[in-house]
Amino acid sequence: MNWFSWLSAFFTDPDRLHGPDSIVHRVSEHLILSGEALGLAFVLAVPLGLLLGYTGRAAALVTALTGAARALPTLGLVTLAVLVAGVGNTAVLVPLVALAAPVLLVAACEGVRGTDPDLRDAARGIGLTHRQVLWQVCVPWALPALLAGLRTAAVQVIATATVAAYVGLGGLGRYVVDGLATKDFPQTLGGALLVVLLAVATQLLFAALNRFALPAGLRRR
C-alpha cells in the first residue's frame, strides 16, 4: 500500500461521486460553513475596526485581543459549544467567528491607522468631513491590509472548519474524522488532501484578487 493506491481507492469509490458522502457535497458543506463564519466575522469586526483605526482609540486593546484570539484552542471551543448549545451549525459558528473576527478587526484597524497622515490632513484641509475622510481616503487606503486580513482569516477558518466534523457536522473533516475512527486510511488521507487543496486554492484566489481587483493606485509590493 502506498499513497497513490490509497488516494486512487478514495477518489474512485462510487460513494465519492454521488450522494451525501460525495466530494462535491462535502466541499460545498465546507465552503458554506466557512463562508458563513467569515461573513459573520466580517460584519461584526470590520466596521468596528475601521472606527477604532480612524479614532486611534483602544489600539492596545486591539493588540491584546489578537494575542488572546491566537491562543484560543478551537477544538476546545467547538466541543464546549456543542455540549452547551447542542449539535448544529450555530454551535460551530461561534468558535469559527471567534477565530476570524480578531484577525479582521486588526487588519481594518491597522489599515486605517496606517493612512498617510499628510493625506488625512490634506483631506480635512480641503473641507471633507470626518465621515468623508474615513470613506474616501482611509478605507481605500486600508483595502490592501483588509484583503490580506481576509486572506489569513479565510485560510484559518477553512482549516479549522475541518474540526467541525469531530462534533458531527459535515464538510471535508467528515472524511478525516470518519477515516480515523474506522481506520480507513485512504479516506482520511483523501480528506486531508482535499482540505489542503481547498486552502491552497483560497490562497491563490486572494493572491489573484490582490493583483487584479484592487485599483491600480492601491497595489503595493
Add this chain to the structure above:
Amino acid sequence: MDGEPLVRWGWIGDHLGYLWGLLRDHAVISLVPVLIGLALALPLGLLCTRFPRLYQPLAAVFNVVYALPSLAVFVVLIPYTGLATRETVMLPLTCYALAVLLPTTVDGLRAVPEPVRQAATALGYGPWRRLAAVELPSAVPYLMAGLRVAAVSSISLASVGALVGRGGLGYLFIDGFQRTFPTPIVAGIVLVGLLALVTDAVLLLARRLLAPWAVRETAVRR
C-alpha cells in the same frame, strides 16, 4: 447536558496531578518545535540575507506551509511518523514555527542601519564578530515578536493533535466531549490560555532583558 454544571470543581480538585501532567506534556509538544524552528530559522535567515535571491522562493514555500490546515498535515504524516506518536504533531508544528520565524529573522537582520554596519566595519569588526556583536542583537526585537506569535499559535495548534492521538491538553476536549462532561473542556481551554499567557510573558521579559533599548513594540507581519 441536563442539570450538569459547566464546571464541577470537585473533579478539578481530584485531578490536579493528572491536569499537571497533561500541561507539561502540552508544553513540550508545543514549545520544543518552536525552539527547533528558531534553531533552523537563524542559519536559514543568515543565508537569505547573504544570498538575497534565496529568500523569495523560500518565503513562498513557507507561506504555503503556513496555510496548510494542521489537522490535514497531522493526518498526512501518520504513515511516516506513526499514529499517536509525538513526532506526528511536533513535526508540522516545527514547520509552522519556521514559517513564522524565517521572515522575522530576515527582517531583523536587514533592519540594521547601513551606517551602523559600516561603523562596525570601520572599528575593525570582521564579518563574524559584527554578526555576533551588532547584527544579531539588533534583530532581537524582531525575533522576539516572531517568537511570541509562533509560540502562542503553536500552543493552540497542538491541542488539535489530540485528534490523531497525541496532544497534551487537547485530550481533555476529546474526553469531555465523549462523556458529555464539560468540566475537562473548560479546564483545558483555561489551561491552554494560561500556558499561552505565561509563555508570552516570559518572552516579553526575555525581550526586555536582551534588548532593553527596544521599548516600543515591534510590529510583526502576521
